[in-house]
Amino acid sequence: MNAKHLLAMLTLATAVGCNSIQRSSFDSFDEYPVYEGKWEEMTYSPAGTHFSLWAPTAQEVRVMLYEKGQGGAVQRMISMQQAADGMWQAVAEGDLKGSFYAFNVKIDGIWQGDTPGVMAKAVGVNGDRAAIIDMRETNPQGWEKDVRPPLKSFSDIIIYEMHHRDFSIDTVAGIKHRGKFLALTEDSTHTYLGEKTGIAHLKELGVTHVHLLPSFDFSSVDETKLNKPQYNWGYDPKNYNVPEGSYATDPYKPDVRIREFKQMVMALHRAGIRVIMDVVYNHTALTKGSNFERTVPGYFYRQDSEGKFANASGCGNETASERAMVRKFIIESVCYWANEYHVDGFRFDLMGIHDIVTMKEIRKALDGIDPTIFIYGEGWAAGTPQLPASELAMKNNVYQMPGIAAFSDEFRDSLRGPFGKDEKGAFVIGRPGHETGVKFGIVGGIAHPQINNDSVRRVPKIWANTPSQFISYVSCHDDLCLTDRLKVTLPGASVPELKALQKLAETAVFTSQGVPFIFAGDEILRDRKGVVNAYNKPDEINAIDWRNKTAYREVFDYVRGLIAMRKAHPAFRMGNADLIRKHLEFIHVPATNVVAFRIKGSPCGDKWLNTIVVLNARTEPIKVNIPEGKYWIACRDGKIDLILGLGMITGNQITVSPRSAMIIHQ
Structure with a gap:
């Protein structure tokens, strides 16, 4: 046995948390077979249901059929047969629509435990079991006529980032389906004073794209206890290809969350607004016991030099996007959301953990569906990924990824102050020395002679080829929102001062040649009571207070005016580096x-x-x-x-x- 073989076996043993070394016929993860077909784990028809699972290290695989999505005994157990390229397959005859299923994989004599698989597209409550449904029956009326709103150029995009619950949970908003997907289908809601809320507010503001915080099935909210206050941003993935049940009116019925998500997309499209999903392919909520680990232990995650799970996400693991079947999984998942749900864009959480090749392949695949689908992400990681920096989709490598954008923390920090140092302000509150960083943002992060030749101040590194690769923003869901940041960096600021500074900051963002991005509620001086990391804080902290729209109407009108100006005047969104340098x-x-x-x-x-x-x-x-x-x-x-x-x-x-x-x- 050579050292390479021993290392691979030790890695697998560590990954599944077993004391014994896992047996494998593969010397390295690169030798795992690659399935070239469409990755479907369940295909339904009234005559029978076909099951498939990619589990190349398995000795046995079973499909367990259940009557319910949670609880109850196994109704039927089906042994799967090994097929080519690491696939296991089985056919269950008869009409199983309405049933639930889970796979169980045996490796080295140990059954790994029930899992809905890695490609489940419908699940029961809390996503522990997959569901057998006919996806055609999930389409709302008029779905076949749903079309993406027109988009000529990425430079025309104006992004509004929101969390489902934050945006609609306040009773003042007058929204019936508070905190649900369907909240964004109610098109004439308003406060008791007549201020437009919900989708009517978005139309009034004039944004072109809504960026939805994670809307796939995540782990942190117990869908069986929705009468109990629970909150999370959702950056803890469980089932990547299913909408989150807590945002549905009935998480127990697998078709409901799917249909309601589609209704939401269709309503936004009819309002002229495109939909961006926040996707978190860089890590999973669990490592041991995750769907990935219970299917192909070790394969989906990177390991460090000691064979332990690497942790560039800061959440306990990092996925191995460079491995063939992980790359295939991410690409097929993104394309599934674009095709099945008509999603118009994707924001990649910690995009810097992924490799450049995978991101370029995603861009290529989406171009085949619709080249106007927008891709952007965080061009950094929470820790140091296992791949060399030259291979990672970090911000400094964005120039190698045409059609993919990244957030500019340089512009953000130059306007409001550095991340993690909340007391330190910058340009907006009058701290000197940040002018060059603001200019860098104004040109959309491209090379510009008046910036590059500045011999007095440090110039941020140029990383964008075009301004549409540059996301211009001053605040987002992470860290303090803008109003709270201003209160910390300028203690004792009066309301008129806060309004003036908020307007000034947003003017910089919306006159930037990059793609402007605004955090939901910034247009009405939203605050989160000074909480820095509000990912699991209650509605009292996170909910948008819609009374602010009346109290700070002048700020809303100002931001709306900036958006209208940008949309009416292409000089603010030239979209071409040479034109910007010229004009x-x-x-x-x-x-x-x-x-x-x-x-x-x-x-x-x-x-x-x-x-x-x-x-x-x-x-x-x-x-x-x-x-x-x-x-x-x-x-x-x-x-x-x-x-x-x-x-x-x-x-x-x-x-x-x-x-x-x-x-x-x-």
Whole structure:
């Protein structure tokens, strides 16, 4: 026995937590057989149901049939037969629709325990057993006519990130299906004061894409106890290809969560809004006892040099996307959501754990379905992954991944301050030294001569080929939301100050050439009581208080105006690095805490000519020299008016009020 063989066997033994070494005929994971067909574990027909499971190290595999999704005795046990490429297969005759099933795999004489498989597409309550259903019966009326809203360019995207429960649980919102998928199908909800909420709010705001926090089946919420307060963001995957049951009106019925998810997608599409799913393929909630481990121990996860589970996710494991069948699993899963559920985009949690090849293959596969499906992710990891940095889908390697975007923490930190150091503010509250980072964000992270040649301040590393690879944001579900951050970095700030700073920050985001991203509720000064990591905190912390829309209506109107301006004027979303370098120039301002730029001419056929934007984070007015001319004012002193305007200016100098933005054009 050679050392390589021994290492592989020791790795498997560690992975399943057994004292004995697992027997395997494979010297390494690279030698595991690869199944080339479509990866279906259950195919239903009235005449019989076909089961398949990829379990190349198994000695025996059984299918256990149950009457219920939870509890009850085994109704029938079927032995599976070994087939080619690591597959096991069995056929159960008769109409089994409405039954539930689980696989059980025997390895080295040990039965691993019931699992719904790794590709389950319908499950019972809490996702412990898979369900036998006819997927055609889950389509809501009109589903065959559902189409994605038009999208000409990724640069036209405006993303709104939300959690299902946060967005609709507040009773003030007037939503019937609070905290459910169906909340986003109610199109005329409002507060008792008449402020639009729910999907009507999204339409009023004008966003193009809704980014839904994890909506697949996750582990942390007990679906049998939904009358008990429970909360989680859902970054603890259990069944990747099934909607989460706690967001359905009946988690016990497998078809309900599927149908209601589709109803939600269809309603958003009819409202002109595309749907982005937050996907978490980098780790699972459990390691030992997970669906992966009970099926093919060790294979789906990376191991460190000692044969232990690697942990770049910070959650106990990291998946091995570079292995053929793990890569196939991720690609087929993403394509399944795009095809079966008409999902329009995917945000990859800790994308930096995945390898570059896998991400490029995902892009290629989705291009075959619809090239307007958007892909972006976190270009980092929580720890150091086992692959070399040059092979990982980290932010610094985004230039190798056309059609895939990443969040810009540089722009975020330059605006509001560094992650994990909540007391430290940055540009928005008037801390000097962050102007270059803001300029980096304004051009969408591309190479630009006025930024790259800055010999005074440190310039962030250029990692985007095009601005559509650059997600511009100032806050998201992670860390403090923007209002809480401002309260911490500027203690004692008054409400007028908070409103002004919020507007200033969002102006930077929405005039950036990157893809703008806003966290749900930031447009109405949402706060989470200063809680940094609210992933499992109650509704009292996480719910959006819809009374804020009345209290801070002027902030909402301002953000809505920014979105309308961006959509109406392509100069703010040129989408091409060369065009940005040609038309966007920064205006020299001697003072600190001011960023000013001009978009020369009328790029992309914009009706505005020579648009000028000034971001003044100082506590006093600032005079800025501009090219001589006559200008119309679109934004000044915390107000936006795109129809009548806010007056005119003639000359070669403008004065911008403290802590505000000014936007003018010819």
